[in-house]
Structure formats: structure tokens, C-alpha cells
Amino acid sequence: MGKLWVGGIFLFFIFATTNLCSGCLEHDRRALLQFKSSLASSDSTARRLPSWTGNKCCRWKGVSCNDATGYVTRIDLGSDLLGSLEGNELNSSLAELTRLTYLDLSGLYFRSSPIPKFVGSMTQLRFLNLCSAGVSGAIPHEIGNLSSLCVLDLSDMDLVVDDVTWLSSLLALEHLDLSGLSVGEVGNFDKVLLYMIPSLRSLRLSGCDLSNSHFNRTHLDSNITVSTIQTLDLSRNSFQGNFPLFLQGKMT
Numbered sequence: 001m002g003k004l005w006v007g008g009i010f011l012f013f014i015f016a017t018t019n020l021c022s023g024c025l026e027h028d029r030r031a032l033l034q035f036k037s038s039l040a041s042s043d044s045t046a047r048r049l050p051s052w053t054g055n056k057c058c059r060w061k062g063v064s065c066n067d068a069t070g071y072v073t074r075i076d077l078g079s080d081l082l083g084s085l086e087g088n089e090l091n092s093s094l095a096e097l098t099r100l101t102y103l104d105l106s107g108l109y110f111r112s113s114p115i116p117k118f119v120g121s122m123t124q125l126r127f128l129n130l131c132s133a134g135v136s137g138a139i140p141h142e143i144g145n146l147s148s149l150c151v152l153d154l155s156d157m158d159l160v161v162d163d164v165t166w167l168s169s170l171l172a173l174e175h176l177d178l179s180g181l182s183v184g185e186v187g188n189f190d191k192v193l194l195y196m197i198p199s200l201r202s203l204r205l206s207g208c209d210l211s212n213s214h215f216n217r218t219h220l221d222s223n224i225t226v227s228t229i230q231t232l233d234l235s236r237n238s239f240q241g242n243f244p245l246f247l248q249g250k251m252t
């Protein structure tokens with residue numbers, strides 16, 4: 001009897017805090033609406049995220065929830081939006097979505113604003129895609145906090161990589177795309193990317209102005225295990241003469 005009573009309270013709690021039929025938690029719904037209001041439509045005749053209205057937030061376009069808990073788990077605003085939505089910067093309301101595991105904002109445009117440091121608090125993230133989203137500046141090292149991250153795509157933006165040691169904290173990372181970024185003089189580039197991220201399977205560094213000196217492994221005391229890498233894209237760089245030896249045979 002006692003168990004039934006506790007179960008009843010629990011069920012009541014679930015029904016009271018989520019809306020029946022595809023509603024998310026009210027807290028998450030508010031965070032989504034705040035994020036929406038931080039965006040503007042680049043075309044004055046188009047409406048901003050027209051489905052993002054009402055209570056059924058788990059059915060809003062690009063939003064997915066955990067049906068059992070009502071927490072928002074995915075935001076997928078990918079390339080089908082093609083820059084039709086703009087924002088001055090990534091709004092910190094996103095950090096309120098504490099169960100978000102998947103964030104794809106590659107269809108949005110953030111007017112050359114930096115990637116905010118709060119991204120480092122979104123530690124549940126497994127997938128982060130900001131490809132072509134118009135952010136710029138230095139990549140905040142706080143991204144190194146995202147220890148569950150499996151996919152990180154920061155390609156085709158005006159970003160600068162000044163140091164990559166933070167990448168070595170991303171121990172679950174399998175797919176990294178930094179294509180088109182400015183890598184500068186990063187001394188331990190190969191060591192971090194290929195040696196300290198044991199899970200890495202796909203690495204795309206096309207058009208990063210890389211040269212042989214970025215892949216100088218003389219400072220390494222043991223052989224790099226690059227065996228997990230299945231895809232390596234180093235096209236459109238400035239390598240001269242022989243390709244770094246340990247990478248030969250890894251070309252795809």
C-alpha cells in the first residue's frame with residue numbers, strides 16, 4: 001500500500017511537471033523560448049522557428065526529449081535552416097538544458113561572436129556541431145570540460161586555435177573537424193591530436209594552413225598509436241617534401 005502511495009505521488013509529480021503528450025519540463029521549455037527570442041530572422045518575411053510555440057515542446061521542430069523524464073535532450077537546427085536565423089551570440093539559456101546531449105546549430109549564424117565559455121558547463125554533450133555558424137575568435141579551453149563529447153565540429157569558421165592541450169581532456173572524442181580554422185604555431189599539435197586522444201577515429205584538418213612543423217614528432221618518446229584513425233583529411237594545407245612519416249599509410 002505504501003509503495004502504491006509513493007508511486008502515485010511520483011506519477012502525479014511527473015504529470016504535474018511535464019505536459020501530457022510531448023510536453024517538456026517547464027524549466028526546459030522556458031530555456032528554449034529564451035533561446036528562440038535571442039534569435040532573429042534574417043529574412044523579415046520569414047517567421048522564427050514557427051513550430052516553437054505552445055506547450056508541446058518535444059514536438060517542436062529540431063527538439064527531442066527523454067519521454068520518461070521530459071528533459072530536452074537534443075536540439076538539431078542543422079543546415080536546412082541555411083543561415084536564415086541569426087543571433088548576436090549563443091544565448092546562455094542553452095546551459096539551462098542540463099540533459100542536452102546533442103546540439104547542432106550549424107544552420108544558424110552568430111555574427112562573428114566568440115564561442116561563450118558557458119559551453120564548458122554543458123557537460124552532458126556528446127555531439128556539438130557549430131559548423132559554419134559564424135562564430136569567431138579563440139576556441140575557449142572550457143570545451144575541454146566536455147568529457148562525454150564524441151563529435152566536435154567547429155569547421156569553416158573564423159576561429160583561431162592557439163593551444164590544443166584542452167583537446168586532450170576529450171577522452172571520448174571520436175570525430176573532430178577543425179577544417180578551415182587557423183592553427184598558427186601550435187607546437188604540440190600532433191602529440192595532442194594523435195597521441196592523447198586515443199578514441200579518435202576521424203580527424204579533418206583541411207585548409208588549416210598546416211605545415212610539416214605541425215607534425216614534427218621528434219619530441220615524442222614513443223610511437224604514436226594512430227591505429228584507431230580511420231579517416232584523416234589533411235587536404236589544402238602547405239606540407240612540403242615528404243609527408244610526415246608516421247602519417248604515411250593513413251591517407252584515405
Ligand SMILES: *[C@@H]1O[C@H](CO)[C@@H](O)[C@H](O)[C@H]1NC(C)=O
Pocket residue numbers: 034035037038039089090091092093
Ligand atoms: C539571452 O536572450 C534573452 C532573450 O533575448 C536576452 O534577454 C538575454 O540578454 C540573452 N542573454 C545573453 C547572455 O545573451
Ligand SMILES: *[C@@H]1O[C@H](CO)[C@@H](O)[C@H](O)[C@H]1NC(C)=O
Pocket residue numbers: 117118119120121122142145
Ligand atoms: C569546467 O570544469 C571545472 C571542474 O570540472 C569547473 O570548475 C569549471 O567551472 C568548468 N568550467 C565551465 C566553463 O563550466
Ligand SMILES: *[C@@H]1O[C@H](CO)[C@@H](O)[C@H](O)[C@H]1NC(C)=O
Pocket residue numbers: 212213216217218219
Ligand atoms: C622538429 O623539432 C625539433 C625539436 O624541436 C627541431 O630541432 C627540428 O628542427 C624540427 N624539425 C622540423 C622539420 O621542423
Ligand SMILES: *[C@@H]1O[C@H](CO)[C@@H](O)[C@H](O)[C@H]1NC(C)=O
Pocket residue numbers: 221222223
Ligand atoms: C617505433 O616504431 C618503429 C617501426 O615500427 C620501431 O622500429 C621502433 O622500435 C618503435 N619505437 C618505439 C620506441 O617503440
